[in-house]
Amino acid sequence: MTAAAASRLGRLLRSSGKTLAVAESCTGGLLAGAVTSIPGSSDYFLGGVIAYGNAVKSAALGVPSRLIDAHGAVSAQVAEAMADGVLERIPADVSIATTGIAGPGGGSRGKPVGTVWVAVAVRGGVRYSHRFRFRGDRGKVRRDTVRASMAAAARLLSGEEEAG
Numbered sequence: 813m814t815a816a817a818a819s820r821l822g823r824l825l826r827s828s829g830k831t832l833a834v835a836e837s838c839t840g841g842l843l844a845g846a847v848t849s850i851p852g853s854s855d856y857f858l859g860g861v862i863a864y865g866n867a868v869k870s871a872a873l874g875v876p877s878r879l880i881d882a883h884g885a886v887s888a889q890v891a892e893a894m895a896d897g898v899l900e901r902i903p904a905d906v907s908i909a910t911t912g913i914a915g916p917g918g919g920s921r922g923k924p925v926g927t928v929w930v931a932v933a934v935r936g937g938v939r940y941s942h943r944f945r946f947r948g949d950r951g952k953v954r955r956d957t958v959r960a961s962m963a964a965a966a967r968l969l970s971g972e973e974e975a976g
Contacts, residue, residue: 814955817962818846824969825856825906832965833904834860835873835894837885838912838928843958858904863894873897886911886923888931888941895933895941906969907933908961912944914953926953930961932968940968 825832834843844860847853861872866885869875874897875890883889894909912928919925924945931941942964946956 814846814959814962815849817959817966818850821847821962821966821969822850822853822856824966826852828969830905830969831856831858831903833858833898833902833907835898835907835909836860836862837864837869837894837910838914839910839954839957839961840864842954843908843910843961846958846962858902861898861901869894872901874900884923886913886927886929888929888943891929891931892933892938892941895931895938899933899935905935906965907931908965909933910957910961912953912957914950914957916950928953928957928960930957930964932961932965934968940964 836843841862847857863869863873866880870877873894875893879889879893891909891911895907898907909931913919913923913925915925926946928944931938944960946953
C-alpha cells in the first residue's frame, strides 16, 4: 500500500512538473524513504528535514516556540508551520509535514497515542491539514501516517481535496 501511494504521488508530481519537500517528526524519515523508494523520484523530490525534537522544529524549520508552547507539538498549528517552514528552506512547490504521537508512551487524554497531524502546503500557504487517530503499535502508526500523508498530497495535486 505504501508503494502504491508513493507511486501515485510521484506520477502526480511528475505530470504537474512540481517538486516536493518534507518536514517529518513522528515519521522520522519514513516519509522521505517511501517517496525515494520509487525509481526516478529525484525528478521531483528535493529533500526534507527530520525535526523530531521541539528545539529542532524551531531551529531548523522556524516553528515559533510560542506556538509549540501554546498548542503542543502535535497540533494543526505546528504541522502547518512545519510545512511552511520547509518550503521556506527548500525550494519545492509542495511540502508534507507530519507530527504526532507514535507511542507506546507520550499520549495524554486529549492527545492519545496515535494522534497525528498532517499538513500539505503549496507555495502561497497551507492548503490542507488534518488530524488522524491511528490505532496499533508504534510501527503501524508511523506507516499509517506515511500512507495518509502521501494520499493527502496526491488528493490535493489531483484536485480531489479542496483547499482549506
